[in-house]
Amino acid sequence: xxxxxxxxxxxxxxxxxxxxxxxxxxxxxxxxxxxxxxxxxxxxxxxxxxxxxxxxxxxxxxxxxxxxxxxxxxxxxxxxxxxxxxxxxxxxxxxxxxxxxxxxxxxxxxxxxxxxxxxxxxxxxxxxxxxxxxxxxxxxxxxxxxxxxxxxxxxxxxxxxxxxxxxxxxxxxxxxxxxxxxxxxxxxxxxxxxxxxxxxxxxxxxxxxxxxxxxxxxxxxxxxxxxxxxxxxxxxxxxxxxxxxxxxxxxxxxxxxxxxxxxxxxxxxxxxxxxxxxxxxxxxxxxxxxxxxxxxxxxxxxxxxxxxxxxxxxxxxxxxxxxxxxxxxxxxxxxxxxxxxxxxxxxxxxxxxxxxxxxxxxxxxxxxxxxxxxxxxxxxxxxxxxxxxxxxxxxxxxxxxxxxxxxxxxxxxxxxxxxxxxxxxxxxxxxxxxxxxxxxxxxxxxxxxxxxxxxxxxxxxxxxxxxxxxxx
RNA sequence: GGGCCCGUGGGGUAGCUUGGUAUCCUUCUAGCUUGGGGUGCUAGUGACUUGAGUUCAAAUCUCAACGGGCCCA
Numbered sequence: 001x002x003x004x005x006x007x008x009x010x011x012x013x014x015x016x017x018x019x020x021x022x023x024x025x026x027x028x029x030x031x032x033x034x035x036x037x038x039x040x041x042x043x044x045x046x047x048x049x050x051x052x053x054x055x056x057x058x059x060x061x062x063x064x065x066x067x068x069x070x071x072x073x074x075x076x077x078x079x080x081x082x083x084x085x086x087x088x089x090x091x092x093x094x095x096x097x098x099x100x101x102x103x104x105x106x107x108x109x110x111x112x113x114x115x116x117x118x119x120x121x122x123x124x125x126x127x128x129x130x131x132x133x134x135x136x137x138x139x140x141x142x143x144x145x146x147x148x149x150x151x152x153x154x155x156x157x158x159x160x161x162x163x164x165x166x167x168x169x170x171x172x173x174x175x176x177x178x179x180x181x182x183x184x185x186x187x188x189x190x191x192x193x194x195x196x197x198x199x200x201x202x203x204x205x206x207x208x209x210x211x212x213x214x215x216x217x218x219x220x221x222x223x224x225x226x227x228x229x230x231x232x233x234x235x236x237x238x239x240x241x242x243x244x245x246x247x248x249x250x251x252x253x254x255x256x257x258x259x260x261x262x263x264x265x266x267x268x269x270x271x272x273x274x275x276x277x278x279x280x281x282x283x284x285x286x287x288x289x290x291x292x293x294x295x296x297x298x299x300x301x302x303x304x305x306x307x308x309x310x311x312x313x314x315x316x317x318x319x320x321x322x323x324x325x326x327x328x329x330x331x332x333x334x335x336x337x338x339x340x341x342x343x344x345x346x347x348x349x350x351x352x353x354x355x356x357x358x359x360x361x362x363x364x365x366x367x368x369x370x371x372x373x374x375x376x377x378x379x380x381x382x383x384x385x386x387x388x389x390x391x392x393x394x395x396x397x398x399x400x401x402x403x404x405x406x407x408x409x410x411x412x413x414x415x416x417x418x419x420x421x422x423x424x425x426x427x428x429x430x431x432x433x434x435x436x437x438x439x440x441x442x443x444x445x446x447x448x449x450x451x452x453x454x455x456x457x458x459x460x461x462x463x464x465x466x467x468x469x470x471x472x
Numbered sequence: 473g474g475g476c477c478c479g480u481g482g483g484g485u486a487g488c489u490u491g492g493u494a495u496c497c498u499u500c501u502a503g504c505u506u507g508g509g510g511u512g513c514u515a516g517u518g519a520c521u522u523g524a525g526u527u528c529a530a531a532u533c534u535c536a537a538c539g540g541g542c543c544c545a
Contacts, residue, residue: 005484021483029482031539146541294508331509349508359508 004275012219013148016270020149023278023339025269034147034154041340042265044286046157049264050136052188052283053159056181062132062161067114069137070105076113078238085205086110089142107140110259112206115162116239123253125244126166130174134161134258150266151223151472157262164241164253171230171254175211178228178258182213188283190391191215191267192399193225194418196443196467201427204257208232212443213260214471216399217270220416222442222469225267226260271395278341279363281391282384289314289321289380290337294330294349306373307348310358313377319384338363343387344380364390405465409436409456418442418469422462424455430466432457442467 004022006014020026025042038046057064070093077083086109093105108114115133123131139158147153161178165171179195186193193215203210204227213226233252236242241253272279282288291311293303307323314321324333330347337345347359357370360380364387371379402417412419413436423430423444430441433456444464451462 033540292508296507327507329507329509329511331507331511334509336510347508351508 004277007275008218008273012217012270015273015275016266017149019273019277019339020269023269023341025265025278026149028149032154034143034152036149036153038157041286045268045280045284046262046265048284048286049189049268050159052185053136053260056185057134057161060132060177060181062134062163065115065133065135066137067108067111067118067135069108071108071111071114073104073106075117076106078113078117079206079235082112082206082235086141089144091140091142108137109141110139110158111135111137111160111162112235112257113239116235116241116255119162119164119253120239120241123164123241123243126246129164129166129243129253130170131164131253132161132174133163134159148266148472150262150269153262159260161256161258163256164236165255166243166245166251166253168232168254171232171256174256175228175230178256179211181258182226182228186213186215187392188281189264189268190281190388190395191225191264191271192392192396194399194403194442194467195446197446198443199427199430199441199466202441202443204229206231206234208234210443211446214418214442214469215267215271216402216417216469217267217472218398219270220402220470222418222471223263223267223270224471225263226258229257229259231255231257271398272391273341277339279391280341280343282343282388285341285343286320287322287337287340287342288319288384289344289346290333290342291321291323291346291348292330292333292337293323293325294347294352295325296350299350302353303348303350306353306358310346310348310373310376314380317377317381319377319380344383346376346380362387407453407456409433412437412456412468418467420445420465420467421456422451422453423464423466424458424460425463426455426458426460429455429457433466433468437468437470439468439470442469442471 004015004018006018008015021028023041024039025045027037027039030037054064090109091107093107094101119131123129136159139156141154141156143152143154145152163174165174182193193213196212196214198210198212207229209230211228212224214222214224217223231254233254235255236252242250243253245251268280268284269278272281291307293307295303304325311321311323326333334345341363343363345361345363347361352358356373358373358376359368360371360383361368362383404415404417405420406412406415407422409421412421419437421433434440444466451465453462454460455462
């Protein structure tokens, strides 16, 4: 069996670096830090993830838009907290040719400040609401810390939904919908996750509150793959997004955003991959089945014909497949496709054809079996479903085994992954725990209110649980 | 912001201390061979980040720039 040089369990970070390049996802040789090249296979994969996101957006009546990349400084500066949060990591455009610009432009780090002045033009009446938009674009953030493919980059492939509502309640309803969207999507990616409400000092710049969506990587560190923000009317006021109510008054909109990025791909790689390479959930696998004809001189005809017949049958079932008839040895092809995480491999050789059968190999378990060629596409469909299920189950176990709820800092230091401790609500107490655990606050669980224990730092009655983790 | 380390074919490397012909593996190309887990053989392409300095001579020593990585705040 082929293995990566670095084992996933021994040095996850190194393993990750090795795998993203070996599997042809990206090329990191571009000479600007944090700006990598999407290679064809990686880009296909990302497109499938985007497709799932679009499907969810369309189902929930969001409209796709595309705003300009450049934002005038004056637009950007309207909301104070927002500038403070992003100011240090924006790229500026100062010249056009040799001429200095009268007003500087910036590359969007996110699109609130590009969109909202325009929203204020679009929205006149309560009948224009809710306004539900989204776009999938690249955003730019000048990261100074260490970059990592798909996880911390300077040019980010980004999904952002922006909505405007008549009031806080309707915006809250949107946030419920966003949570459902996240759930559907992450199920399809076989990625179990946790929602946490970020503490006040760690929320998105300008938000009323922020819900983060985190997955747990096998290294024990969390990866935030999305966030949902309730803005209330924090942006609507400076950007003057108001509407005329039924009664003829004027009122500010309440807004939400929902963002996700190429980190989803990072999570797919990290959570499902193994020492043989990627393991892709069938929903997003660029190829769901690879067909390898076993060619012997003189017998290639029947083997290739059988392969083509199967491919056509798979096509009718909307299963993405490819016949690898390259002139290299079969073993070589196995390695290749295992590295790329193709969920199922079908081998068709003279032996199979004779028996009216084909050989089916699972990427997750490596198990091989011979199945009848009649109705093979149905069997394959079932196997794909089962594989998706197994991926989810394994990932869920990883998450559950690494989520802990404890009462003292002492106990917390013994744990890996996500640790929840009682919290009194005082920032200093949380920061103290961050220090000792060498981790960060993730936020409070959103599903439960309250905690009847005591803060492990100051001893006061706890208001809630607070989660801590080392994160990417 | 402060400190440290590193730049050699597409990838991984040896050589640097003590200056002189750049090593090996892999990939790639061509041909034959082989083909149910990386087939074998033959031939071939391809590199010292850039600039300045020291020197008869620099991958090697010095300085700088650019690029990459790590640690601390």
